[in-house]
Amino acid sequence: MQHLRPARTAGIVLAAALLAAAAAGCGSAGSSNKSSSSGGTATGSNSSVRIGILLPESKTTRYEAFDKPLLEAELQARMPGVQVDYYNAGQDATVQQTQVDTALTKGDKVLILDAVDSKSIQASVQKAHDAGVKVVAYDRLAQGPVDAYVSFDNVKVGELQGTALLAALGSNAATQQIVMINGSPTDPNAAQFKQGAHSVLNGKVKIGKEYDTPNWDPNTANQEMAGAITALGAPNIHGVYSANDGMAAGIATALSAANLHVPLTGQDAQLDALQRIQAGTQTMTIYKPYKPEATAAADVAVEFAQGRTPGNDLLPDKQTSGSGNVVPSKLITPIVVDKTNMCTTVVKDGLYTAAQIGITC
Missing domain, CATH: 3.40.50.2300 (Response regulator)
Structure with missing residues (x-):
């Protein structure tokens, strides 16, 4: 397993700025069917590419405050102008299945998916696979033909x-x-x-x-x-x-x-x-440093979006899902924090x- 160090100074500044932005924009974070689209300036070839981010809930503060803004920023940094569709399922597995359908209808080429229910989402993962859409399981390993998995050990x-x-x-x-x-x-x-x-x-x-x-x-x-x-x-x-x-x-x-x-x-x-x-x-x-996780997921998603298969440098590990699928993975080492x-750790990295x-x- 590859051990990652905490984010460097540039990442610290970015994470702090994104936290402030997220805090200003999370007034409706509790919605059970939250979606939004952000694409920056729709110029160049990237403007025709759509990537979906599907997060599970907002009771855990990390998703709206950190994962969403970090993933959006990391995707934009790699593919300026890419259209990013965001969904939060509000801890409702049925809502998330509908959100996958919506993302596929919109023409999303890659889905970064943090499943509410890893088992019930399997049919949606299969539907994406059948449509030629790549699925990057994020933080939780969904069942079905997932193409890549980024999480912690x-x-x-x-x-x-x-x-x-x-x-x-x-x-x-x-x-x-x-x-x-x-x-x-x-x-x-x-x-x-x-x-x-x-x-x-x-x-x-x-x-x-x-x-x-x-x-x-x-x-x-x-x-x-x-x-x-x-x-x-x-x-x-x-x-x-x-x-x-x-x-x-x-x-x-x-x-x-x-x-x-x-x-x-x-x-x-x-x-x-x-x-x-x-x-x-x-x-x-x-x-669990959110920036390395978001960075790794964005790296993999962009490779897929550009028609490439991520190599062992991005996905050095393997994980087997509940459905028996062996998935190329990136597992990041967690850190104990106490007094x-x-x-x-959390102060140095700009988390708080x-x-x-x-x-x-």
């Missing part, structure tokens, strides 16, 4: 989360009990996070309760945590594995209501999670300022 994410939780539990971990709150059962990434976490935690700590949380919903995670506290008793819970930061927010609320202060994991380096880490109500998060390294987090660098 998701098993490694779970391993890092589990390792951090064990470290926070200390030398008595074997005698302690945790609750595991995993991600959506329709998201193949969630299964990989879970796999990685179990590979570290099994046999090292007692797992008292475990949940798979539909749609990664923070409110559901809150209810699951409250139920675990009732079932196990607050004094018998010594730590919580949360697969992402959105759910960690709901979990932290339930823990606080029970006056329970225990280690809590997360993922996505959301601003509120970083603030919780500083406040001591969350232990760590996983930072000790915010300045050298120190003032936003409430720290001094």
Whole structure:
């Protein structure tokens, strides 16, 4: 696997500028059928090329604030004037299937697809394939004849989360009990996070309760945590594995209501999670640098759009989807963030300022 370093200074400035632009333009981010088109100046041969970006939801802040503007900017940088069609499915798999149909009707040549439901989208992927449209699975590996996949090493994410939780539990971990709150059962990434976490935690700590949380919903995670506290008793819970930061927010609320202060994991380096880490109500998060992911996806999409097949330099890895398709892939290494390294990771890369987090660098 190729290990990537955080984005360089130019990327930092771009990411900060894009964040500001995204914050100004996300007033309707919660729409379940959001679409837009942006193409810059429609000049030259690129103006006849359309690329679709299909993202899954907006409850997780990364998609509207980072992935969308970064993908659009990276595509425009490589193919000035290319027509970019953007869709957000609002966590509705049926809506996303309709959005794929719309993108194909518009004549999109390449789809960058982050599937709401990796299994139910298979028919849409097949439809794109039959129409000669290339599909780049982005962040989540969709089923069907996907042409390329760009994401992070998701098993490694779970391993890092589990390792951090064990470290926070200390030398008595074997005698302690945790609750595991995993991600959506329709998201193949969630299964990989879970796999990685179990590979570290099994046999090292007692797992008292475990949940798979539909749609990664923070409110559901809150209810699951409250139920675990009732079932196990607050004094018998010594730590919580949360697969992402959105759910960690709901979990932290339930823990606080029970006056329970225990280690809590997360993922996505959301601003509120970083603030919780500083406040001591969350232990760590996983930072997945969005710019390298968007850059890699744009590199691959543009190769396809220009009629070329991306080589091993762009897709050095392989992943097998739930439908058994072996897909050329690019897997990026994630980074653990805790109180000790915010300045050298998320602040250095321009994801947030120190003032936003409430720290001094």
